[in-house]
Amino acid sequence: MIREDLASRWYNAIFSRHSVRAYDGSSVPSGMQDEIGQLLDGFSPMCKGARAVLLEGGSSEILAGFMGVFGKISGADLVLALIGDASYPNHEVAVGFLGEGIILHATSLGLGTCWVSGTYSRKAVEARIELGESEKVMAVSPIGFAEKPGNEMEENSMKAPGGLHKRKPLESLIRGLPMKDWPPGFRNILEAARLAPSAVNRQPWRFTVKSDRILVSAARFELLPMAARKLDCGIAMLHLEAASGASGIHGEWSLLDTPPGVAEYIIRHRLRRRDS
Ligand SMILES: Cc1cc2nc3c(=O)[nH]c(=O)nc-3n(C[C@H](O)[C@H](O)[C@H](O)COP(=O)(O)O)c2cc1C
Known part of the structure; x- marks a missing residue:
């Protein structure tokens, strides 16, 4: 079960989180990194089969070479690598659960994030971390301060008239x-x-x-x-x-x-x- 104080904090963050792809290049203060660091090994039994690593430096190599639907991801200080352990049959669920907890926590700290499972170099991530035999990197997220806080949603919905932010009723x-x-x-x-x-x-x-x-x-x-x-x-x-x-x-x-x-x-x- 998720601790009640975290549940309330993450619930509030649900309404302000959106994918951020342009970052301002500034550093994430160590206090914030430490807070995020406490969640990396999991915060509930649902995280079993997943873990995360916070990488400093290398975000341009990991992310910037790739053009997604919204363009390139640039300027992030940190990269969160989300790792699944295939020896657990539900590791994909665990990666989603763990990753979103960390992402909403980062959102609550005023940081930008973006789930990325396609437009990144898995090779560049795996060169930076040690993986167990049955482990694989399943997604990453840049973490940093948004270049234009709050604006990206409007820009994106204009670029994607199909509404990549819209949700089904x-x-x-x-x-x-x-x-x-x-x-x-x-x-x-x-x-x-x-x-x-x-x-x-x-x-x-x-x-x-x-x-x-x-x-x-x-x-x-x-x-x-x-x-x-x-x-x-x-x-x-x-x-x-x-x-x-x-x-x-x-x-x-x-x-x-x-x-x-x-x-x-x-x-x-x-x-x-x-x-x-
Ligand atoms: C598992 C997952 C993988 C994603 N992979 C990518 C990706 O490779 N590149 C990218 O630019 N966005 C990626 N996204 C971001 C989605 O496009 C975005 O979450 C979705 O359009 C909803 O928009 P929002 O996050 O602003 O609410 C991914 C999101 C999820 C949850």
Whole structure:
């Protein structure tokens, strides 16, 4: 379970986080690096099978040679490398969960981030870290101060009229109980999950609402392998648990090994009632 103070902090950060690709080149103060450093080995049992390393220097070699949909990523002080251990069957979910916790923490410190699983040099990252036999780097994120804080969202939505920031309406993502019968707090929790980032903004998650639990499953996308969808689901699950914890609703994850089912969030108890 995520600590309640972190859950509240990360829940607030969900609403200000967006992908930042242009950084101002300044250094991240050591106090902030230390705070991020405390999360790298995980903060909940859901992180098992994943770890992260914070790299100083080398961001231009790792990121700048690649042109993504939005252009190059430049000027970041640090690179967060997210590593999965393939000996854990759900390591992709763990990488998504761990990475998004760290990313929302960085957001809460006023730092910019951007999940990157395509437009980076894995070779350049792997040359800087020691990997175990079954470990692989699955994604990275630049971390630093945005060149133009708050502006990137507008720039990007102009460049991408298809709306790489837009999210699907909640109604299209849910199954199960009708909204009017949802238990208190479920609407806030699912709204937070809906806002999660995903590769190419595909939002490959679906939620089945029951009276005491939420089932997270991966939507079908022909060109998107299950591993990539599981990573995205792990990110949405972090949002879901942060919102739940921030609302005083405590639950537990149960991982599923029956695709497209990914995991169930089972409500255990409510500390206080705060509704949608
Ligand atoms: C797993 C993952 C991989 C991503 N890979 C890339 C990438 O390779 N290059 C890139 O520029 N953006 C990448 N993104 C960023 C997404 O395009 C972005 O999160 C999405 O469009 C939603 O926009 P937002 O983060 O501003 O809300 C990735 C995001 C996720 C979650």
